[in-house]
């Protein structure tokens with residue numbers, strides 16, 4: 415696909431066949447339109463499948479979830495014949511839900527490329543169009559000029575850190591937030607503030623923590639700025655980067671206002687500390703393509719990382735941050751289908767009124783948050799608190815916010831047909847990555863399952 419979503423190098427007959435195939439697939443999946451319990455004839459087969467998967471993984475799946483490969487919008491069919499309302503979407507990969515015709519069609523074009531995977535040495539044109547698209551989107555309101563593809567968010571983050579460290583060589587230290595999440599490589603597990611994710615690993619002690627915004631603390635903004643200044647004073651000339659998620663993601667879906675970021679970013683600029691916004695999860699979800707645009711802090715950004723929605727990872731940066739040859743490379747830059755599908759998704763979001771204060775992302779946010787708040791004030795009093803988030807990323811704290819409470823509730827959601835997930839530590843929260851194509855009726859269905867589950871537990 416090129417930037418306009420037009421197929422590259424395909425004759426009319428192939429184009430027509432792909433159109434027919436996409437249409438047939440859409441029709442086939444159109445029967446999947448509501449939650450459904452498992453087919454009784456498939457239950458023992460499914461249980462056996464779960465057992466075997468558990469054996470081969472060395473541990474069971476979190477949910478008894480194996481997709482059948484079919485779905486429709488926010489609905490996904492599982493191998494046991496059940497249909498679930500998917501409000502987590504592969505933790506943010508399927509922003510257009512399941513079997514979206516634009517995504518299927520783009521993937522089919524990708525599948526007909528001469529190569530399954532593209533690389534940095536011998537890319538096809540999708541590689542170029544994808545990078546160009548990401549840079550074009552990021553340019554709005556920032557000084558981003560270049561980009562580099564990776565195969566996941568963690569690798570995009572590794573590239574970001576290497577770029578920043580090379581610029582600030584020999585500085586080692588990384589400033590990050592308490593409860594941050596950055597991925598699971600050796601280094602990103604260190605940037606991630608969750609000891610449970612690095613049990614038994616050596617400590618490198620290269621990360622300095624800042625308190626995240628606390629709306630209940632009137633001096634939160636000054637407190638964090640003070641902590642930043644203390645770190646910089648103590649580690650002068652040894653700070654390689656200031657890294658942050660524009661909304662605390664895995665750490666609890668806690669947003670922070672622009673006024674929180676500005677003094678921190680101003681101070682980093684004054685100290686010549688590179689600023690890296692990790693948008694692996696927020697990208698396309700907050701009402702603008704980038705959360706730095708939603709928060710209007712783009713002028714400060716030196717590096718930004720994305721993945722999930724894009725179907726591949728990418729590190730985007732300003733000219734001043736462009737690294738020296740040799741620092742970044744790698745065999746893979748993404749599968750041809752993923753590159754094409756990612757581009758189709760970004761074009762679809764651009765062209766269908768999703769962004770902006772009046773856009774669909776904002777509508778979905780307001781509708782779902784007010785639905786949760788209504789439950790909190792009526793049938794689910796004391797069972798729901800702190801419904802908050804940004805755009806399509808929404809979470810609430812159920813009951814006492816204890817891990818066991820949340821896990822039990824998530825399993826009840828699942829058995830009733832809603833897929834969500836947890837985030838945060840104290841409290842543990844229930845989060846949703848809502849697909850952008852959801853209807854209000856489907857949001858109501860999710861709210862109904864949430865209500866029934868909370869009242870049952």
Ligand SMILES: Cc1ncc(COP(=O)(O)O)c(C=O)c1O
Pocket residue numbers: 505566567568569571595596597598659663664692693694695721722
């Ligand atoms: C903010 C953030 N950074 C990095 C990552 C890691 O991305 P991946 O799982 O694609 O490696 C995630 C994943 O959830 C994330 O939310």
